[in-house]
Amino acid sequence: MPQALLLIAPTTFGVGGSFALYSSLGVLNAVGIATAIGSSVLLAAAGSALQGRPTAADPENVELNIKQAVGPRIRHYGTVQVGGTIVFFRTRTGMFYRVLVHGHGEIDSVLAYILDNNEVTVNPADGYVQEAQYQHGAYKRVRIFDRLGAVPSTRYEPIGANWPEFDADHRLDGLWTSLTTADQVPADAFRTTYPNGEPSLVIRANTTKLRDPRSGLTVFSKNMALAIADLIEHPDGFNRSGWVDDDVLGVAADDSEDAIPLANGGTEQRWQIGGSYALTEKPGEVLRRMLDACAGDVQLRPNGKIGIHVGKWRPPEVTLRRDELLEISSWSSGPDKLDRYTELPFTYVDPALKFKVTTGDTWEDPAREAANGEVAVGPQMDYAFAPSHGQGRRAAKERIERDNPAHELIAVWRPSARRALFERFIGIDMAELPATWWRVKGYSLRLYDGAVVLKLASYDEDCLSWSAYEEGQPLKLPDANEExxxxxxxxxxxxxxxxxxxxxxxxxxxxxxxxxxxxxxxxxxxxxxxxxxxxxxxxxxxxxxxxxxxxxxxxxxxxxxxxxxxxxxxxxxxxxxxxxxxALASSDLPAAPTSLAVIDETGGSARVELTTGNSPDLWKTEVYRDAVLIATLYDDPGEAVVFFDSPGAGPFAWTARSI
Missing domain, CATH: 2.60.40.10 (Immunoglobulins)
Structure with missing residues (x-):
């Protein structure tokens, strides 16, 4: 049986190792076996994740409003900007009602609503969008409501009021959702109010609340170490609640929050998170992407729990001596020249670029290029969980050292070297070996004699140093956007x-x-x-x-x-x-009438003669005796007109005007 275990252990435990199979008395321990197998399966999942993955949670997709019968459930970390899956769409009396599911699990808060690519203001009291575009006449036309994913949640009353079958039990518990209603407008105003037809909705939000062992609170955080712990413990991740070593996690959380200076002034946290994953993805693949974005590791601890580490250098506490070495099984100058690379491209998600996937400024290593004799470009790294260009560059700088060590070593040590099994980095005090630190890539135990086999790679701690000038040049939105x-x-x-x-x-x-x-x-x-x-x-x-x-x-x-x-x-x-x-009928004054003459016909009668004003703007001609209107003439301009008036006896004055 020991021989069988010896063969199984390297395969089953991989990077995790097999030390937990050994008790302090040097015999197999049943509790140790159970703990180690569970932890190591998790660790192996991170180490052996396939490179390809479902694209449902890619940043290019999460901002879409998707219509499909059963959409992917997606969890979010940090601050994200996402659309959602349409799970309800109906119309009633000229108004549509649309429910989007934006994410799985409760989130912290909504930061902004974006309708058809434009950020809008929503009145929290009644949900109405305040922008003038979505108002016609005296009425606002669009409303947005949301539910943050609490359990239990509450139903959307506008839906229940119109469709009673959607009663109080239709709550969408545990899902972050929104309801958009849009009212009709006249046909000639439709393109102005709804230029793209049904308006798309994207929401920017602070999402998952994370357990912080330092404070004992579960609150929103962008801390990468806390997010990794959440993935391990959450039922929709590895579902290993209580398996994370909180002491180690607290140190990693502090390291993640180190203030890193920025080239343009100010600081940012060393390792943040902002991104999404679909529940259809393998948890090990999600963990790998998180670790890539923070130069991190997970490892089995002596207490059987999982230690989480992020990229920050601390001198190793364990140094192996020359007298502990039994044999060197292999020693090489790192990967073959064809497998080495000197430049590492990467992508990340930039909040300053509307949360789009962005190509970062490739990390270049001139010293490696000189040693290699040529430029060699490595695989493009996916740092979709990294929400800043500087973080992507820091991760790429460390990755190029990790993948291209100057030396690789497999050595067999006396049982006293077991103190190195749970270390990320160690020192070796041997004049025959290069003066460098060593990263523990893997280990195993020979059960028949207790010897320790360590697989090591040299490690230059400078890869974790950082200064603002190394930040590089991120892409920026063109100034033309302002125009x-x-x-x-x-x-x-x-x-x-x-x-x-x-x-x-x-x-x-x-x-x-x-x-x-x-x-x-x-x-x-x-x-x-x-x-x-x-x-x-x-x-x-x-x-x-x-x-x-x-x-x-x-x-x-x-x-x-x-x-x-x-x-x-x-x-x-x-x-x-x-x-x-x-409003005026004509803005030009017509010419006045001419040749006005009045002839006494005796007997209280008078003959009135005139010529209408010769103006194309003439509408009518009015004739007054003293202040009394006696005639309204609609003759053409320049026409001679004669009519009789009967004023009676006495002196009178006649006037005429053009209108």
């Missing part, structure tokens, strides 16, 4: 101006004009309303025209106008308001 704000109409003007509806008839109106926009892709939009009424009506503006005449209106009445530019995709500029503009 994408749609300009408002410049030099807007409006005045009363009617249009001719007959030979001598005019209809009241208002003419509006503004300067042409800087781009032909922008179209002018125009609305009018009776002054102070708020009852806005759209008025069409011809393509590539930057003015229009609104008619028919009430002659002499006051109107408010507003105009804006709209892009091809329906996005509008801010609106320009023109208030209290008077």
């Amino acid at each position: 994408q704000v749609i300009p408002v109409p410049s030099n807007p003007a409006a005045a009363g101006a009617g249009i001719r509806t007959a030979q001598n008839g005019f209809t009241a109106g208002i003419a509006v004009i503004c300067d042409a926009p800087p781009s032909d892709a922008l179209a002018l939009r125009l609305e009018y309303a009776v002054a102070d009424s708020g009852d806005w009506q759209s008025w069409p503006v011809a393509s590539e025209r930057y003015g229009a005449t609104i008619t028919p209106l009430i002659d002499g009445a006051l109107y408010d106008l507003r105009l804006w530019f709209e892009a091809i995709d329906g996005n509008p500029s801010a609106k320009v308001l023109l208030e209290d503009v008077t």
Whole structure:
């Protein structure tokens, strides 16, 4: 049986080792076997995770609003910006109701709502989106509600009110969700209010709360070490509650929160987390990606628990002596030249770039390039859990040392070397070996004599040093983005101006004009309303025209106008308001009548002669005797007119005017 265990141990335990199989008396211990097998299976999962993985939780996908019958359940760590899976979509009386599941498990808080790529303000009291784009007339049209994933949660009342079958038991317990409602608008306002049709929703949030052994609290944190512990202990991770060594975890959590100076001033935490994983992924693969993003390790501790470490150098506490060495099984100068690399590209998720997957500034090692004689590019590292460019560079700097050691050694030691089994790094006091530190890559025990077999790789601690100048140059959003704000109409003007509806008839109106926009892709939009009424009506503006005449209106009445530019995709500029503009039938004064003459016909009668004003704007001619209107004439301009008046006896004065 010992021989069988000896063969099984290196395969089963891998990096985890087999020391827990040995009791202090040098015999097999049943409790030790159970503990070691459980812990080591977890550790082996991290060490043997396949390179490929499901793409459901890739940062490119988590911002989408997905319609599918059964969507992936996704957990989040740190601050993320995500869409979700549509689990409810119905309409009622011109309004749609849509429920999105954004994540699995309770989160801490929502930071921002983003509708159709634009951050919006939501009134926490009633859920209404406050931006003018989502308001038509006197009413706001879009509401957003959310549930953070508590157990039990509460149902969405707007759904229950319209569909009673979705009663209080329909709560979506343990899921972070949102409800979006959007009300209809008139057809001519649809593209302005909903330029992309159904508005997409993305939410930025602080997500999973993490257990912190230093304080005893479970609160939101971006601490990478605490997130790794959560993955190990959580039922949706490895489900190994209580298996993490809290003393070691506390040290790793402190290391993760070290303040690292930034090139542009300020600091950031050494090892943070921000990212997502699907519950369909293998936990070992998720753990590997977390460890990659913090130059970390997990290892079996003497107490049978799991130690979590992140990338920060501490001098080793264990040094092996020359007299403890039994034999050197192999010693090489590291990987073959064809397997070495001098540059390491990587990707990460940058919050400054709208949480998109971004290619980092490749880590280059000039010393290795000189020693290698040429540039060799390593595999692109996936640091999707790293939320900063500097963190990605720190992880890449350590990874290039880990994958390209100057020396590799397999040696057999006396049983006294067992003190090295639970160390990440050790020293060796031997003049025959290079003066370097050694990373413990693996170990095994020979049960027949207690000898310790260590697989070691040299390790230069400088790979964990850091200065701000090593931060590199992250990608930045182009300054041109600031110019994408749609300009408002410049030099807007409006005045009363009617249009001719007959030979001598005019209809009241208002003419509006503004300067042409800087781009032909922008179209002018125009609305009018009776002054102070708020009852806005759209008025069409011809393509590539930057003015229009609104008619028919009430002659002499006051109107408010507003105009804006709209892009091809329906996005509008801010609106320009023109208030209290008077509508007029004609803005030009017609010429006065001429040749006015009055002849006494005796008997209290008079003959009145005149020629109407010779003006195309003439609508009518009015004739007054003293202050009394005696005739309204609708003759054409320049026409001679004769009519008789019967004023009676006495002196009178006749006048005529054109309108």
